Amino acid sequence: MVITASTCRTETVFDYSWGHVVAAYWNRYPNPSSTHVLTEDTIQREVRDGKLYSRRLLSKTNPVPKWGARFYNNAPVKIVEDSVLDPVKRTFTTFTRNLGMKKIMKVDEIVVYTEQKDGSTLAVRRAYISSQVFGFSRAIRAFGIERFKSNSNKASNGFNYVLRRMFPQHQLNT
Amino acid sequence: MNSIGEDCNELKKQYDACFNSWFSGSFLKGTTDDSACAPIFKIYQECVKRAMREQKIELREIETDYTTGGEYDNNNSSSSSSTGSNKS
Numbered sequence: 001m002v003i004t005a006s007t008c009r010t011e012t013v014f015d016y017s018w019g020h021v022v023a024a025y026w027n028r029y030p031n032p033s034s035t036h037v038l039t040e041d042t043i044q045r046e047v048r049d050g051k052l053y054s055r056r057l058l059s060k061t062n063p064v065p066k067w068g069a070r071f072y073n074n075a076p077v078k079i080v081e082d083s084v085l086d087p088v089k090r091t092f093t094t095f096t097r098n099l100g101m102k103k104i105m106k107v108d109e110i111v112v113y114t115e116q117k118d119g120s121t122l123a124v125r126r127a128y129i130s131s132q133v134f135g136f137s138r139a140i141r142a143f144g145i146e147r148f149k150s151n152s153n154k155a156s157n158g159f160n161y162v163l164r165r166m167f168p169q170h171q172l173n174t
Numbered sequence: 175m176n177s178i179g180e181d182c183n184e185l186k187k188q189y190d191a192c193f194n195s196w197f198s199g200s201f202l203k204g205t206t207d208d209s210a211c212a213p214i215f216k217i218y219q220e221c222v223k224r225a226m227r228e229q230k231i232e233l234r235e236i237e238t239d240y241t242t243g244g245e246y247d248n249n250n251s252s253s254s255s256s257t258g259s260n261k262s
Binding site: 019022023026039041042046050052057059078099100 | 202206
């Protein structure tokens with residue numbers, strides 16, 4: 001069986017140093033743009049070869065359009081987020097995916113945070129969305145992409161809110 | 175932010191505080207010894223694992239190894255496209 005996946009990519013520049021961005025990352029929730037995030041837990045964490053590996057479990061509300069109700073219940077979705085942080089190369093990669101309901105819609109998201117020459121931080125976010133629901137796959141993927149785009153905006157707004165609060169004096173001149 | 179287990183909130187708060195101070199104060203400055211928060215992490219973990227069992231969150235579905243999406247590394251397409259990926 002061939003599963004069709006849709007991909008999507010967005011870039012965001014944060015006007016904060018990489019060190020500030022990664023420190024704020026662990027304190028992103030709650031923020032006013034992330035009211036859909038209900039819980040957040042670290043379920044594994046270790047330092048290996050000088051890099052920090054973390055696995056976190058998030059739960060989020062799962063609003064779906066009316067036509068989607070036949071495929072979903074409205075129980076919170078569980079998200080697993082793995083990340084690797086390299087303090088020497090100054091890169092931070094997160095990989096998130098949903099637990100369960102993967103046949104309906106599977107969303108894998110990769111975000112790479114790197115330091116830019118001007119001292120700001122670039123986040124490149126990619127998502128891979130697939131669905132195996134016969135006859136609805138295209139509609140479900142289109143819905144997934146729209147939600148990814150609006151969630152990307154929300155995520156960066158929320159992140160900036162947390163950065164401003166944590167490091168009010170450190171926003172770079174733009 | 176709340177924990178998935180209501181009775182883990184206090185432990186989570188303590189662990190997060192410990193982690194944040196270790197992360198910025200030690201790890202980012204080159205210290206890789208992560209034993210400082212190990213005791214509180216262990217207690218917090220026991221609480222979270224119990225809550226996950228109670229809520230029937232299937233951990234079997236989560237691979238043991240960390241994954242960072244390596245399967246996508248050769249794919250940099252920037253718009254909607256078919257990749258024919260058969261990994262699920």
